[in-house]
Amino acid sequence: PSSFFPVTSFIKGQLFEIKESGINPIRYSRNEAGKTDSSWIKVEALENELSECLHPVIDSTNMIPFFTEKSFMDETLGLVTMTYDRKQTSIPDSINWRTWNVYINPETNVVTKIYLVKSLPHSQLQITWRANQECILKEIDLNDQATKPILKDITYRWKY
Numbered sequence: 001p002s003s004f005f006p007v008t009s010f011i012k013g014q015l016f017e018i019k020e021s022g023i024n025p026i027r028y029s030r031n032e033a034g035k036t037d038s039s040w041i042k043v044e045a046l047e048n049e050l051s052e053c054l055h056p057v058i059d060s061t062n063m064i065p066f067f068t069e070k071s072f073m074d075e076t077l078g079l080v081t082m083t084y085d086r087k088q089t090s091i092p093d094s095i096n097w098r099t100w101n102v103y104i105n106p107e108t109n110v111v112t113k114i115y116l117v118k119s120l121p122h123s124q125l126q127i128t129w130r131a132n133q134e135c136i137l138k139e140i141d142l143n144d145q146a147t148k149p150i151l152k153d154i155t156y157r158w159k160y
Helices: 007-021 043-049
Strands: 026-030 036-040 067-074 079-086 097-105 110-119 123-130 134-141 150-157
Touching: 007 043, 007 110
Parallel strands: none
Antiparallel strands: 026 036, 026 150, 067 079, 079 097, 097 110, 110 123, 123 134, 134 150
16 A cells, blocks of 8 residues: 655654754744844744644545655655645645655655645645755745735744
């Protein structure tokens, strides 16, 4: 039987490691004018700040009926890429993931990055999780008439 990479468990494991390290992450928020503001956040608040990364749960049990998995060696990146795309079946509204990719170093079998795309009611959330380093959240307005297409641009960094 097919087995998907447990993205949610991986991210929860990373959050646990951050908490155990005692490092307070920095949140960098970019405003509409392109200026960046930074602030320390308490390590205890990180999971709540990144809750969009954790729901709905990405694992084999929840996602195999609705997504396909393809993997290949990306020679350009030098990484094994596992790509997950929606099947052409009816997917419950509760599953708002569109697609995600997991990037693995073939020499060490260590995940280096996860890229996820999630549908929100009027926008799309792009999440880039760089293992042991940072998480980037970009919310994109899907309205063709949008004057400010990027609604949110926040980076959480815990490795300096």
